[in-house]
Amino acid sequence: MIDIHCHILPGVDDGAIDMAMAVGMARLAHEDGIRTIVATPHFNSVFLVESGTVRAKVSELQAELDRLNIPLAILPGNELRLERPQFIYEALKEKRFCYLADNPGYVLMEQSWEGYNEETPDVVERLRAQGTTVILPHPERHIFFRQQPELLEELLGIGVWTQVSVDSLIGNNGAEAEAFALSLVDQGQAHTLATDAHNLRRKPNLSLGYKLVEERAGADAAKQIRDRMELIVASSIYK
Structure with missing residues (x-):
């Protein structure tokens, strides 16, 4: 499996605090x-x-x-805000x-937690013009998307992909986030899954997400998500 959203790099943001924790997460x-x-360490203010x-x-x-013989590939990214x-x-x-x-x-480009940026479609279109697909992390956790789903629908309509977090699907981010995340799965609008892991408690748990998607939406839906993840890393010069 491929995890496209994880704060595993040591000592750079609110994720792994040191190398020992990063190795533990790995x-x-x-x-x-x-x-x-x-x-995907944060890139924000x-x-x-x-x-x-x-x-x-x-x-x-x-x-x-590699020194510890842990067969896991780490690739660079950021979570822009x-x-x-x-x-x-x-x-x-x-x-x-x-x-x-x-x-x-x-x-990977998230919204501010304070509120939806109404200029988001303009930014998305500018990135699309250069051939970049915007992946929106954890929309289910943002109250404005839950209260105004038309905001998310507009973004989906111009090519944005969602990234649903496993912790939301299993209820760790609250009942409202869980319900919205499950609705995205049911509607075929969960384009990618990720852990958004930060430490040994908020940990990598991707298999739970795929299991739930298969149970609710079927094996084909889970395969489509896996295929999108493969597309993302397919062109990496680090492979």
């Missing part, structure tokens, strides 16, 4: 059946983890996993963030 991920993780740091930390963690359009445009021009698996076809 062991849990491998036990769960995950074989590739796209490391609080944790501005830039591409150079991401790639250096990925190399450092990969070397440690749409603080404002200009924040994204400037970072895009200066190449300050990593696309998912360094594949310019896909970027």
Whole structure:
């Protein structure tokens, strides 16, 4: 399995605090059946983890996993936050963030927790114009998408993919997030699954997500999600 959203890099954001925790998360991920993780530290106004740091930390963690004979591939990425359009445009021009698996076809871009940015469709269209698909992490956790589902429908209509978090599907993020996440699965609008793991408690648990998708939507739906994940990492220069 491939996890496209995981805060496993040590000491850069609110994820793994050190190498020991990162290795512990890697062991849990491998036990769960995950074989590739796209490391996605935050790129926002609080944790501005830039591409150079991401790639250096990925190399450092990969070397440690190889030394310990943990067969897990770590690829670079970021979780961008749409603080404002200009924040994204400037970072895009200066190449300050990593696309998912360094594949310019896909970027993970979240909304602010304070509220929906009404200029999101404009940013999405600008990225689409350069051939980049925006993947929206954990929409089920944002109250504005739950209260105004038409906002999400508009984004889906212009090509945005969703990334539903396993913790939401199994109820760890509250009943409302669980219900919305399950509805996305039922409607075929859960385009990708990820763990959004941050530590040994908020851990890699991707197999639970696929099991639930298969139970609710069937094996074909789960396979379509797996195929999308493969597309994301297929062009990685690190493979």
